[in-house]
Amino acid sequence: SQQGEEDPQALSIQEGENATMNCSYKTSINNLQWYRQNSGRGLVHLILIRSNEREKHSGRLRVTLDTSKKSSSLLITASRAADTASYFCATALNQAGTALIFGKGTTLSVSS
Amino acid sequence: GAVVSQHPSWVICKSGTSVKIECRSLDFQATTMFWYRQFPKQSLMLMATSNEGSKATYEQGVEKDKFLINHASLTLSTLTVTSAHPEDSSFYICSARDNRAAGISYEQYFGPGTRLTVT
Numbered sequence: 001s002q003q004g005e006e007d008p009q010a011l012s013i014q015e016g017e018n019a020t021m022n023c024s025y026k027t028s029i030n031n032l033q034w035y036r037q038n039s040g041r042g043l044v045h046l047i048l049i050r051s052n053e054r055e056k057h058s059g060r061l062r063v064t065l066d067t068s069k070k071s072s073s074l075l076i077t078a079s080r081a082a083d084t085a086s087y088f089c090a091t092a093l094n095q096a097g098t099a100l101i102f103g104k105g106t107t108l109s110v111s112s
Numbered sequence: 113g114a115v116v117s118q119h120p121s122w123v124i125c126k127s128g129t130s131v132k133i134e135c136r137s138l139d140f141q142a143t144t145m146f147w148y149r150q151f152p153k154q155s156l157m158l159m160a161t162s163n164e165g166s167k168a169t170y171e172q173g174v175e176k177d178k179f180l181i182n183h184a185s186l187t188l189s190t191l192t193v194t195s196a197h198p199e200d201s202s203f204y205i206c207s208a209r210d211n212r213a214a215g216i217s218y219e220q221y222f223g224p225g226t227r228l229t230v231t
Contacts, residue, residue, distance in 0.1 A: 041224070041225070042224035088156070102155045102157075103155060104154070
């Protein structure tokens with residue numbers, strides 16, 4: 001089952017520009033996480049935001065969470081060609097021990 | 113940090129044969145592990161929850177007799193794709209929860225994935 005929907009499905013930008021990806025989910029969550037996946041490779045954990053948090057920063061990443069709208073956004077500032085990858089949001093439900101449920105993902109392409 | 117390994121990293125097999133994929137937590141114990149499948153250009157879909165010492169819980173639509181899961185120890189879960197067919201070709205990823213944070217942790221550690229190609 002999939003919890004989240006991301007938009008856009010694909011995003012192409014130039015180096016130096018900002019990239020914003022959005023994620024919506026359906027049920028109450030404990031936290032929401034963002035992952036990056038380079039083509040054909042494993043997942044890289046980027047950031048976790050808890051349900052009682054509204055915004056979190058990590059380097060060039062900024063994540064927001066709006067639990068009333070059941071949505072989150074990931075902003076990558078000053079993008080680089082190395083940021084080219086697929087980005088997924090994943091939600092953890094309020095029951096510890098349950099699996100993360102992934103959204104459909106956004107494919108980001110950053111050209112130099 | 114918590115490390116999860118998978119073996120093999122890629123495998124090619126003929127239609128009708130069975131393939132076993134291992135998922136190991138290297139520096140922690142994991143009562144619970146999860147198996148995901150990812151088709152090209154798609155997201156990760158949860159297949160099953162693997163619990164040490166008990167039967168796995170499968171997601172709706174996942175055939176338990178086709179995807180056999182064995183979680184025989186606190187550091188190893190295996191996924192066996194039986195009688196594999198080309199449509200089973202996919203990227204299989206496992207994740208594990210650290211027992212030391214059981215009950216309070218929502219963190220999962222992902223393996224690097226196994227690419228299965230069935231010819």
